[in-house]
Amino acid sequence: MQETIDTLLTGVARKDAAAFRALYDQAAPKLLGVALRILKRRESAEDVVQDVFVKLWNGQASFDPALGSGFAFLATITRNRALDILRRRSEQSAGDETDMDAVMDLMPSPEAVAADRSDLRALLACMDGLADGPRRAILSAYVDGAQGSEIAAALAVPIGTVKSWIHRGLASLRECLGR
Template sequence: MEDRRTALKIALAKVASGDEAAMGILYDQTNRVLYGSILRIVRSRGRAEEILQDVYMKIWRRAGTYRSDKGNPITWLCAIARNSAIDVVRREGRMTEIGDDVLENFADDAKPADDWLCDMEDQEALRKCIETLRSDHRTSIRLAYFEGYTQSELANHIGVPIGTIKSWISRGLMGLKGCLGG
């Protein structure tokens, strides 16, 4: 795990200085994880592939802004991918080309498909903390942050007022912050 993290940090540093070969290495090491993260949100293979291309363009341009003292490189990369996918869903709407059953079977050579976060250590700590939340808070946070639902979509999906969703997410995030020591 530490070797992979170190390799990604080195590759990102080289990408920041314009090293195209390092970009290829970074792509080879991360494309399946990022694609899976995007696919879970947009639910369309074609859209996910397009977004993935855009994500790597963003990484190429922004590699110099990555700060290793602020977090793990894969977490930073996944945040770019996730935010890009959510932006597309908010702009163009959610598609249902791919069902949850397909997403569950989407394999990643590095990690099981159930892992929602890109970094295993962060994922395990977060998983434990999420399990301590009330059921409604936990569900709202999972759908919003791991599947890219907007608050309006959540309200419609769950069948509660948007104010309730906002409250659940806010309280849940405060609980997570306390649990994670933030």
């Protein structure tokens, strides 16, 4: 039986090497996709995924199930690390003329970080309200970057069903979020 990412994250926090390996096997390919979409360079994206797993193992990132799903936690860490690298690239390309004010402008304010977390919690709560099929289809499309035919094959449903699930699911999310 395949363990859930949430359970595996708990095992990793206890330094369970088997849980770490299982978590890597399950999550690394998807996290690589997240990093690749941001960085556009495979080598950099692989470095990001490695950094995420090193942080997990060293206890520098701890999962709190009350704040959302394990995969959302991992995807957020991956996204933030990839964006850090992207910022660093732009700073390096600016050369020595970059002053501290310009660097600080790239960093989100504490208010923006708090708002992002609040938005994430609201989105996760709304996602939990969706049926399993639509939720999995939306996550596959928007987090994993899977195409409709790939989602249909993975969920063993017709592609029309996948399209309907995504369309109706997104409408439900918009309504739930009040947008």
